[in-house]
Amino acid sequence: MNRFITKTIAVATVAAIGLTVMTGCGKKTDANNYAVVGITQEPGIFDPHTVVAAGDEEIIFNIYEGLYKFDAQGKLNPCLATDVEISSDASVYTFTIREGVKFHDGSELDANDVVYSLKRAAGLLDNQDGTALVAELDPIESVSVTSDGRVEVKLEVSNCELLSYFTTGIIPEGYDNCQAAPVGTGPFKFESYNPGQSVILVKNENYWQKGLPYLDKVTFKVCADMDAGLTELSNGSIDIFPYLMKDRADQLDPAKFNVLSNGSNMVQIFALNNSVEPLNDVRVRQAMNYAISRKDIISVTMDGAGVELTTAMSPAMGSYYDTSLDGTFDQDIEKAKSLLAEAGYDNGFDITCTVPSSYLVHVNTAVELASELKAIGINMEIKQVDWATWLDEVYAGRHYDTTVICLTSTYAPFDVVGRYESNASGNFINYSNAQVDELLNKIPMVSDESERTELYHQVLALLTEDACSVYIQDPTTITAVSTRLEGYNVYPMYVQDMSTVKLVEN
């Protein structure tokens, strides 16, 4: 289902959007041991296997846990599993299940719960039609409990990269009411959801990690947009507000707020449809890469809070990221012009940029791009569409010239580059390079870490060489946290981990 989009393009709400959501108000408990988190996306889905928008995961990260779990550094740690054994051809994963973990409803976690959850996510339950709810887990052929109480997952094809998808939430066996009454093993229990206003979570007293969490109650309060959130911050009605723009964060009183920033592991891309004239000409694409100033775009759209990108991966991916590609496309108008001339477009051309209207940053980026592209004679008209139309026309239909969007991913590097395979469903830019295809087919088979890293570097280099699109930035996530709280970790992904947050002692 839609999880694929969730994980891969999931909506980068780097910044705030006027239209999507609304504000609300939460109730405060008498005790001080609570935190209110401002969110700008309306949460809608609480089923861990059917979450659609990244905004949903932001909250359920605190409710559900998977066999493995990412930490704030992007490291994958065992969670409900204590370890995993992967067969040499990477076709069988065998997990040892942690003992002494209790669900929010009080029942004990056992292997059957894990089997049920994984089958449900992979669409293997009897009442399912075989379509995976979590598309990335589609390769699972069977899930079973071994004689020694471990859980064995067999895959249809070998895949070394699948472990990071076992972060999907585990729910009690046979439980199917996650939407209305989420039950997981996470540090917080679901209390209530007031659409358009708030989601309230309370402390899971039986959490398996002793001492965690610190807070009794966490309220996720929906704010209309960044400015609304900012106002609420100043009023003290929310304590934590992520996704701030730098200029807004600068307005905050440093005595009341700590401002944390971090790369977001997102890739803002000025996507060029490689099968449309004249964008099918590599020289045109290169020219466009040279024509723009990433620095100016970041300055205008993010007030400077972003990392320039020239390739498909965020530096947050650590060693997988290829630093040698930095600076490949520094602005060079003359070069851009000559490339265009070479391609036969001395006088430029007209193209359309279809952007989702609800994402102000993307719209602003398109505006800035259009202005900069004028310098080399390219007239770019901006067509704003709503999100559904964007998904329909641009992402699925691929009827577009160019677009601006953020690509997000988990820490699995394959998530990032997998879409550039010629037939990948996420390859909405219609990129096709036989060499890249070959490399991408090879990667999951390679179990050696450094060898895989090298292959990833090769893929990134090819993508940059082909100038398959214009990569712009990894926007910085800026989060304001009230000085009455500490221990908040900024994740370079779309989650709010509240388990480590506690009151400042004084």
Place this chain on the structure above:
Amino acid sequence: MTRQSRKLRSPEASAFYIAGILLLGIVVAAFIVSLFWTPYAPDATDASSKLLAPCAEHPFGTDNFGRDVLSRVMAASKYTIFISAAGVAIALVLGTVSGIPAGYFGGFADRSIMLLGNSIMCFPGILLALVAVAVFGPSVANVIWALGLVFAPTFARVCRVGTMEIKELDYITHARVMGVKPARIMALHIFPNLVSQLLPATVIGLANMTLFESGMSYLGLGVQPPDASFGKMLSDAQAYIRTAPWLIVFPALMLVFYILGLYFISEGLRVSLSKGGK
């Protein structure tokens, strides 16, 4: 003609006319000049000079893209004037074409047309236009159509009521006795006499349509960026309301000038038509 022009010159009316034309003149002048020249290209961004307060180079300051606000205000007047004029034209045509026959023939046709018109008017404020644009997608053309449709019943009402009054007058009875065809009676005998009622309605329609259009643009469902419109400029500026108030002040002033100018002129028309009329 002399009588007509004398009629339009009561002192109260001329005060309204002068004020109206002055205010409207500012916006129209900005519009005309913008067709040939703006200080900067209205869409040209300049990251190095963003959010500048009004100064010699940028008399109205610059916005968060470093775009010149004066140039954008000038360019925005173009959309405001164009959309309101085109929308009113559509509403006027739809309104007259439905309102005059409704008033003239009465009966079932009248009741059906008015039922439809009343139903459209039952959607409060800009709701219907918002929904129409939401359904068909935001674009200048859709905004014009939606607003034209929403305003048509107002004009239809004016036409219908006017026609019902006029059709009882002897000259229409006379025309009917002479055997003039209904279509010709409506077009040549009735319509010219509705002009004096339609004129203020048209001017006020322009103003109201601008209110609606700017509201829709403010909500992001009107003129689309990077094109400038007053509503969109104001909604973008809201984020900088404390740090860069000039982003709000100048578009707001121009918008109010335009609407107020139109109101004054319609008020002048109303005063002179009601005084000099019968």
Place this chain on the structure above:
Amino acid sequence: MARHIHIVKVHHLTLSFPTRKDPDPKPVLDDVDFGIRDGEILGLIGNSGCGKTMTSLAIAGLLPDNARITHGSIKFAGKDLLAMKPKDRRAMLGKDIGMIFQEPSTALDPLMTIGKQLEEVLTAHKENTQSGEDRLKAVTDMLELVGFTNAEEILGRYPHQLSGGQRQRVLIAGAALLKPRLLICDEPTSSLDTVTTVSILALLKELCQKLRITILFISHDLSAVRGFCDRVMVMKDGKIIDKDTTSDILSNPRNAYTAELLTNARLDTRILGLEPANVDYSASPVLTARDITAGYGRSLFERVRKTSEEKTDNNVLHGVSLDVYPNEILGLIGGSGSGKTTLIRSLLGLLPHEGAVSIKSASVGAIFQDPVSCLNPAHTIKWHMSEALRSSPKDPGKGFKGRAKALKRIITVLEECGLGAKYLNRRPNELSGGQRQRIAIAMCLIQEPALIVADEPFSSLDASSSAELLKLMTDINRERHTAFLLITHNIHIVRQICPRIIVMDEGRICEEGTTAEVLTNPRSECTAALLEAERRIHGI
């Protein structure tokens, strides 16, 4: 001459409306000086704008805010009104001075019942400490006095539920309720029809005698004061130019203006000697109507309701049959609401009706009552004439030749109607009422109809324009042999130019015959009533 006590003495009153621009304008009332004797009915006559209403408002203390009395004084029963406080003057109204006005249809608060509005007259005056019951009785008595037989029922009614005559009676009741010494009547009958006018005047006279009320009666119509007022003053441009007993003024006007007012009231003297064509009653009629039954539905275009029950409810006409012969000027008279207008609308095909109408002519012309709305203000005279020509079968066609021919015919017809080519490019608002009616006739003539229907064409015209229009009609009748169906309430006109008349009442023809016969020897009550009202008003 016996010495009369003056209840009101207006002494050299001068009144003007100064503005910032013109601080010393021409006075609206210029040295007006007269007295009203106790118990008399004094007429004040003049054209509109002559200052007669201002005079009455000055006495009542209801002058507009911007009016200034620059000179003179007004005394009421010896008290100097101008020296009194406005509040005290207001308190005098209703108690000492009563007033009634021209337009009874709007003179009552539409939201309040008659009873409450009349009761207010009593409660407004503090010294009046009657109980609620007494007040009710006083109001009921007064309503009975002004001629309501169902006074108690009237109390609960709203103004819109009464007819014009009834409302005027209610207003008179209100004005007379506290038995004031002076009653000012400002054109109380000019919006009423003749029969009602007669009854209202009779009522006023009765009140004057029964309650000993003095009446100041204001009118523009000199003939209305005949037989009603004891004395008459004639006013022109803010000055009183003539003042004497009624009979003296009427029989012996002492200046040209009074004489003119007098002749204006007497159309009959101007139209003697008009000669309509002779009629051949054996020829087949140019218009035949049989059993016309019609009424108003919700709109003119809707069919008449078919159910027999509703027919009686809505129908205004009941089985009317008539013939108009070639060459004839057929008169159609009747009181208001008798169905005259409905009949001609049916004949002209403007109203759905039952019954047969056959017209032996390619087209029928029509002219209507109101000279203001008879022409389209948006177009020139030339356009009007071309439009008429274009709609007739006689249209010479398009093209240069056709147009030139058309223009020539238009000019010919206009000249025939006493207007020339110079009127071609004028617009209706540049013409007088009489000229407009002529254009309306010209538009008919250019279509060369065998019959022109004329619906009260004179009622809004002054005497001289009426006379000219009548002459034009008879000329057309004589020279073109066009038949006319003339609807009018003016019996003199009928007498002069119609060989035959039809009298209508309550949607039926109640009498039909040669004019001489019908008017000298009426057989039906309605004809007799019409003649009687006419006689009392005009003294014929």
Place this chain on the structure above:
Amino acid sequence: MQSKAGYLLGKFIELVLTLFVVSLLVFAAFSIIPGDAARVMLGPDATDAQVQLLRSQMGLDKPLVVRYFSWIAGVFTFNPGTSYAYNMGVGELIAQRLPVTLGMSAIAMIMVILISYPLAVLSSRKPGRLGDQVCSVIGHVLFAIPPYVASLLLILLAGSVFKLMTVGTYVSPRENFISYIGCLLLPSFAIALPKIAMSFKFLRSSIIEQNSKDYVRTSKSHGLSDLKILVRHVLPNSNVSSITIISIILSDILGGSLIVEQVFNLPGLGRLLLSAISRRDFPLLSGIVFYLALITVLLYFISDIASSLADPRIRLK
């Protein structure tokens, strides 16, 4: 009395007919929309089978007429479907937001009446005086300021001059009624401003017009004092003609609140509407649109009834 019953019946039939046409308009608008609602919900990667399943769950496979009637039935039982985006009953969602929008409209209307009525009465006493003219000019200027611009200016003023930071917070009436009213005051005032001007202008000219009516002269001739004439005759008559304009103003205020909520960041119907628009949440969108129209239709109906009660002439019609 019979004719009055007939009048009410006629008005009621008109109400039903109008509602029918309104519902048709709303339903049609959301039925002819390009794109498949089920696919929009499921996203581009859904299989045809999934889409088909959801379509039949949502009843989209039924004929239009059947869907219309089931929608209408839902609308009148306050359960017009389930929101795609919130997975909640549309009726429930709207009910949650109603206090903001209705509260704001009510406060704005009260402001309109409290401010414009006395001003109009005072101003019309001596038309043309300086005070009257100043009021009129200010009225014209206020009339020309769109509510959302007024909101921005008020925020600017409140923030920079009065150092108030109430903008953007909302307190629900159940929590603290006083604060609830407090947080709606500024936005209500922004909506009310142009309407105060409109209502002032109308009332003033209506009173002046009534003052020139013949019945006022009659009352004067009956010896009534000016105050009594104003209270007993002029105001009741001008109120009757104001009923319609007040219902129009109320409907405008309702429409205006949709935008102003956005500016002031209040969780009312306007925000819900915009969120529904941006998410193409058609069940929610059609619900909001229809209920807002319903409120307006009922307002007009009530104003018709009120005028018929206040004005005896209408009963005859």
